[in-house]
Each structure stands twice: as structure tokens, then as C-alpha cells.
Amino acid sequence: MSDMSGKGRVMIITGTRKGIGLDLSHHYLDRGWTVVGCSRGESDLKHERYRHWCVDVADEPEVVKMVRDTAKEFGRLDAVVNNAGIASMNHAVLTPLSTVRKVFETNVFGTFMFCREAAKVMMRAKKGRLVNCATVATPLKLEGEAAYAASKAAIESLTEVLAREFAPFHVTVNAVGPTPIATDLIRSVPPEKIEALIGSQAVKRLGESRDVANVVDFFLRDESDFVTGQTVYLGGIS
Amino acid sequence: MRERILEIVRSAVHDLNEELNYPELESPNEATTLHGGEEGLDSLSLVSLIVDLEGRVSDEVGHAVVLADEKAMSERNSPYRTVGSLTDFIVTRCGAGA
Numbered sequence: 314m315s316d317m318s319g320k321g322r323v324m325i326i327t328g329t330r331k332g333i334g335l336d337l338s339h340h341y342l343d344r345g346w347t348v349v350g351c352s353r354g355e356s357d358l359k360h361e362r363y364r365h366w367c368v369d370v371a372d373e374p375e376v377v378k379m380v381r382d383t384a385k386e387f388g389r390l391d392a393v394v395n396n397a398g399i400a401s402m403n404h405a406v407l408t409p410l411s412t413v414r415k416v417f418e419t420n421v422f423g424t425f426m427f428c429r430e431a432a433k434v435m436m437r438a439k440k441g442r443l444v445n446c447a448t449v450a451t452p453l454k455l456e457g458e459a460a461y462a463a464s465k466a467a468i469e470s471l472t473e474v475l476a477r478e479f480a481p482f483h484v485t486v487n488a489v490g491p492t493p494i495a496t497d498l499i500r501s502v503p504p505e506k507i508e509a510l511i512g513s514q515a516v517k518r519l520g521e522s523r524d525v526a527n528v529v530d531f532f533l534r535d536e537s538d539f540v541t542g543q544t545v546y547l548g549g550i551s
Numbered sequence: 552m553r554e555r556i557l558e559i560v561r562s563a564v565h566d567l568n569e570e571l572n573y574p575e576l577e578s579p580n581e582a583t584t585l586h587g588g589e590e591g592l593d594s595l596s597l598v599s600l601i602v603d604l605e606g607r608v609s610d611e612v613g614h615a616v617v618l619a620d621e622k623a624m625s626e627r628n629s630p631y632r633t634v635g636s637l638t639d640f641i642v643t644r645c646g647a648g649a
Contacts, residue, residue, distance in 0.1 A: 377615055429619075433602045481595055 319346030328397030332496035336522035370423030447490035476542030515549020581635030
């Protein structure tokens, strides 16, 4: 399919220093996209079509500058994948408010700001794809993940409302909800909890970055202009 | 600074009206209503105008302003009420004082 090539297209991916964000960067660089990534620290990723910004996604002026400078440098912004996220795996009684605040700042406020700023560029172009990251922890109502699951529930809600607000400008907004994937995000979760979680999936295996990329690919396709406001969970979770 | 911003706002309103063809927006001045009451822009046109203005202010004045505001949709206090109030709002956001 011609539109699966990203040649000449520009995408922002947040949280690209490691994990799914890094894997998605390679995935789309391999397909010809120019990828503008960000994380709080420097990146080891070196590629002629990769740019890295050291940005805290919860810092409004930094996000505004990154999105606008990207649009100015390349003259376009075709897609954003809001991958950056942090988790808090703890019983609610043992979770300080400062942790909840931090989780919401990165996961919700960061996603909101990248959607808002990117939408401004895309609305002028009258096309664009925004992809957010949800989690199966929300529909599964996982104990010990109250702040994380709630923040991702907020992202699902944002996805649904923004989809309607941006639809008149031909900008779609969707979300992918991964199962556990072997990244730093789940490093501190006990193995038996991961096993139990996998046991609740229809397809009983750990997720992989390629599973996420597959759904993102679908959202990015030109033919997916009639698909918006959707959250697709992996592994058969609903 | 204010005169320059006013000209940018008037020009953006004028260009937006190329599509809308509202008689009251043909020659926008400081008193021209943009939002609120019976007159003014529908919400999608207002959004388009604000997005366009952020780009123009960045390109022409060099300020990366964000024109989102809590009072955006207020009938009485919205900074987007008129061309003049929107101009003052942008000047303030540019840090130059209204």
C-alpha cells in the first residue's frame, strides 16, 4: 500500500529514549518517516531522519516550542504518538499525592498538550493523526494501579472528546491500549501478578512493541480517516 | 507593538471572512464583534481564527504565544469578544503590556 511508506512524512513520538517509544522510532524510521522524539534525557538513537528534544512533556512552554519548531523546520506534522508515560504500582493507601500528581502531569497533561499543539498545525493542513497510549489496566481495573489506570482512563476520555472536536478539521484521534510489555514500566511488578494479568487475556502472552506498532500503523493509514475516537486494546481485552 | 498586533488581527479576520462572507466582518475594526451574543463567529471559526493568529504572531512578531484562556467562552469577559479586546489580549500575552 502506497501510504504505508512514510517518505516525506513527519511524526512526533514522545518518550523515545527507551522501551516502546524507542522501538516505534526505529519502526517508523525504517519506513521512511522523519521522527522527532523527546524524553527528559538525551537519546542514543542516531539517524539522519531522527531529531531528539530533551523535553518534560508536562512543561507547556517546552512542548509548545517543540511542536512549533518541528512544524517550522519540516513544514508539516503528519502524526503524533503520545507514548511518554509513567506508572505507579502501589496500593492507593500507600501512594502519596505527589506521585499521583506526577503520573497525571506526564500521562494526562502531557498528552493533552501535545494533542492541542499538534492539532493547531494539523488543523491548518486539514489532516493529521493523533495516537494516544491507554492501557489494559483501565478496563481490568487492576488493583495497585489506581493512579496509573485513572490517568489512562482520562486519556481514553480525552481521545473520545478530542476526536469530536478535531473531526471537522480532518484530524483523527485514537488510542492503543497495550497489555504488559517487557519494559522498565513493569520491571517492579511481581512476576505472579504479570502471570495473572496475562491469564486474563484472550491471547495469553506478553505483548511486544510490534503489537503496538501494528495498531498505530492502522490508525496512521490514509484509509483510516473514518476511524476516530477509538481505543483498541491488545491481547483480546475489552 | 499594539498597532502591529491590531493589524495582524484585522488581517486574519479579513482572510477568514473570505470563506465566511459575513457582511459585518468585511472591514473589521476594534469594535467588531468576534464572539458572544447574536453576532460573531461560530465556535469552529473562532478556533480557526485563534490557531491562525498564533501562527501569524509567531511568524511576524516572533512570540510563541498560546491564546488559550479560561474565560474563552464567557459572554461578558472573553478576551475574544471583539477585535480590540483580542488585540489587547495578544499584546499582554506577548509580554508587552496592554
